[in-house]
Amino acid sequence: MTQRPERQRLDAIRAGIESAGREVLTIYRRDFDVETKADDSPLTEADMASHHALVDLLKLQTPDIPVLSEESGEIPYETRSGWARYWLIDPLDGTKEFIKKSDEFTLNVALIENGVPVIGIVHAPALKDGGTTWWGQMGEGAWKQVKGEEPQFIRVRTLPDPEKEPWKVVGSRSHGAAEFEAFCADLPNNERVSMGSSLKLCLVAEGEADLYPRLAPTSEWDTAAAQAVVAAAGGEVLNAYTLEPLRCNRQDSLLNPFFIVCGQRDERWKQALAKALNVSF
Numbered sequence: 001m002t003q004r005p006e007r008q009r010l011d012a013i014r015a016g017i018e019s020a021g022r023e024v025l026t027i028y029r030r031d032f033d034v035e036t037k038a039d040d041s042p043l044t045e046a047d048m049a050s051h052h053a054l055v056d057l058l059k060l061q062t063p064d065i066p067v068l069s070e071e072s073g074e075i076p077y078e079t080r081s082g083w084a085r086y087w088l089i090d091p092l093d094g095t096k097e098f099i100k101k102s103d104e105f106t107l108n109v110a111l112i113e114n115g116v117p118v119i120g121i122v123h124a125p126a127l128k129d130g131g132t133t134w135w136g137q138m139g140e141g142a143w144k145q146v147k148g149e150e151p152q153f154i155r156v157r158t159l160p161d162p163e164k165e166p167w168k169v170v171g172s173r174s175h176g177a178a179e180f181e182a183f184c185a186d187l188p189n190n191e192r193v194s195m196g197s198s199l200k201l202c203l204v205a206e207g208e209a210d211l212y213p214r215l216a217p218t219s220e221w222d223t224a225a226a227q228a229v230v231a232a233a234g235g236e237v238l239n240a241y242t243l244e245p246l247r248c249n250r251q252d253s254l255l256n257p258f259f260i261v262c263g264q265r266d267e268r269w270k271q272a273l274a275k276a277l278n279v280s281f
């Protein structure tokens, strides 16, 4: 089996992702065409530029590790199921935010081992003049770096006493709003924040949010990189029906189940989730 890439190589991969982010930003700051994909979702030239840059980067740095990208076209489960280790990428997550120019879009690269995201890098090129990057590795920890500053070690926060401080719950700007509101209505005192893309998971990883319930569809590439960051920061990304951690590459479909991202499990949000989904734990 191939080796997990070492520290220096991971640093080079992170630098390469940030360089792909600069390409994306150049397109973001000028006019670009928007196409509609077969599944009705938008596609811009930035999605494809990032896809090519990231695939070339990973092929160069780790030629033996296969790469699966949102934009690479289907790779049959028959082939994928033989991969003990592979890169999973979403070249541009939050394409709708990119088109709306909200700055809340990300480049996402995850290393998956036997279905588990063990390394994740999430780069948001338009945030904070020059971009922000989050990364994490299982057993090592998680970091956030604003361009030009030192990396900061990040951890999830402990759920506060809602009598004293509201829970912070983060939701999508573009998907699943009604389900999100219904879930929040059943929680104790809480404050809601909207955010595009995988940045929602990064907010939980750095302790800026307590929960991210995703009661709407996503695919494995949308979540894998940020799931590795959340896990390395001490949190969890759980199947909303079973409370098992999300896993990748287990079947033909690459759709995720509905999920919840949390710093820690708590009976109070479990009750709200059970009611929202009409399940029992």
Ligand SMILES: Nc1ncnc2c1ncn2[C@@H]1O[C@H](COP(=O)(O)O)[C@@H](OP(=O)(O)O)[C@H]1O
Pocket (backbone or CB within 6 Å): 041, 090, 092, 093, 094, 095, 096, 171, 172, 173, 174, 175, 195, 196, 197, 198, 217, 218, 219, 222, 255
């Ligand atoms: N019906 C659907 N099926 C699968 N994924 C969906 C979907 N609707 C939205 N998504 C996913 O949700 C992501 C955006 O989430 P959010 O609204 O939280 O920013 C999209 O990422 P892309 O922008 O990479 O296409 C897309 O993959």
Ligand SMILES: [Mg+2]
Pocket (backbone or CB within 6 Å): 090, 092, 093, 094, 221, 222
């Ligand atoms: Mg996506």
